[in-house]
Amino acid sequence: MDIKAALNQFSFDHRDDSTLVVRLSGAWRLGGEPSSAFLADCERQLSAQIRVVAFKASELISWDSSVIVFVVQLSGLCYRHGIHMDRGGLPPGVRRLLALAEAVPEKKGARKEAAKATFLEHVGHTAIGAGDSLGEMLKFLGEMAVTFFRLVRLRVRFRAVDLFLLVQQCGAQALPIVTLISFLVGVILAFVGAVQLKQFGAQIYVADLVGIAIVHEMGAMMTGIIMAGRTGAAFAAQIGTMKVTQEIDAFTTMGFSPLEFLVLPRVIALIFMMPLLCLYSDFVGVLGGATVAVEMLDLSWTTYVRETIHAISLTDLFGGVFKSSVYGVLIALSGCLRGIQCGNSSSAVGDAATSAVVTGIVAIVGACGVFAVVFYVLGI
């Protein structure tokens, strides 16, 4: 016998003019035909004379929730038509489950309002939300400023072990990815420059282009973006999880400020590691540019290096390194802020991590723009 054919079978009988008998047969499975299709059939059968709907289930082989759903929907239909439903013909198990489903009346007000907000309402809610989150951010920054002040007065407490672990996590362990990205950025810049400069026979200036771009801007920026994705997200997830598991509450009730204990070491670790990573990234980026120049443009390593040294000044170098340190603060703060704001569920931890990366990158790019203007005005 074709199994599929035996699924969710039913037909109609008329015991007399006023009674419609629904005969259920075969195996009823949730995977079979949906009950909404049957319901339309039933509705067609309901003529004006019918006062009672009854069931016959003697040929029903097996059943699951699909029968319950069907009967509940049919019962609603009967109610609307003012028809009585006689459930006597249903298997006892089905009757018990139906009784259970209908035992507790729907709680008033429990159903979420599906009302669609108007455009203005939406704008209003968004504006209020933005205001709230700005307030939270300012509060966090204010508290961090106080914490920093305590740090300067050497009155903060956190575990040195935590700091060293964090330094390792956001320093040494970030080297492989920083190497890869920086080298490739150097290579890409050299290619872009080489194609243009070759037309004028000015290949040697590839070294200037790569050197200045990397040291002045790209080294700090790329390290910042890598660290925002890598470490900022990790900070948010770590702190967010600690919030979910009430570890932050435990800190608070025992009188340890989470900002001192968790946020401060993270900020310090990044303040010190970002410049080092940036210097390293500068070096690897220039190396990437040099590789292209030597392989494609027939420049020698010594010429390239001499030209690079000639092109970049110590001011450029320090400018870049300083910027990276600021980016470090921004990444750590946005990661920790999102972690602290995290809600109380596992999906909230994911949101916090996502939001930390977005906030971090926006903050870096914003700061980069500010630096560009300030450096221009100062003539650096």
Place this chain on the structure above:
Amino acid sequence: MLGGLTNGNQQPAITVNHLTMAYGSFVLMRDLNFMINHGDIFIIMGGSGSGKSTLLRNLIGLNEPAGGEIFYGDQNFTKAGLAKRQEVLTGVGVLFQSGALWSSMTLMENVGLPLEEYTDLNPDQIREIASLKLALVGLKGFEDYYPSEISGGMQKRAGLARAMALDPEIFFFDEPSAGLDPISSRLLDDLILDLRDSLGATVVVVTHELASIFTIGNNSIFLDAETRTMIAGGDPKDLLAHSKNPTVHRFLTRGEGERL
């Protein structure tokens, strides 16, 4: 009369006056009035979602009350500044629902950290005291384990060891028996009784475990989600015997003898 049923000459350990708890504009509980006396094992009971845990969070300052006041002794906790609150909280030990051990630290470090912070003990003495506290909860030998390496029940006990670190006068337990097998949960009850009897501690327990409520509790309040306030207070055994309130009676008898 609700709350404050055992009248000693002593001042109560905690007094709550007209406390209202809310999340935003949603009022969870209003007008809670009760006293917790020294040496009480005070049960906060009520159905799921009635705000038992939120009340506990209000009592230890993790949530701000929407109205009303909380006193520790004669100290107004609600109006106190950060420093004053901290001073009060050093005399308080909290066991969170899942233990809330700091996952980056070993059990020893978890228990030792408060000692490091609030005492002048040297590292050896701290190690010794932390070992003792862990031994008290049956975790001798697990000093150097990380929380992730031990079972949920052990984490909870380690959390208790940490709460005991500074020998607080008041303990708060949030659903201590949740997720424990009957024997472990019974052992935890014994431990709570020991804390009270040997250290003279006051214990506040949030629970809906009937067996615990009757074994350890000598005072209680009952939070009702329907009316959004407390509807009974006093010794749980008296409540079982005399409470006329159908909700309380049903709760304390598990609704047995009636069709739910």
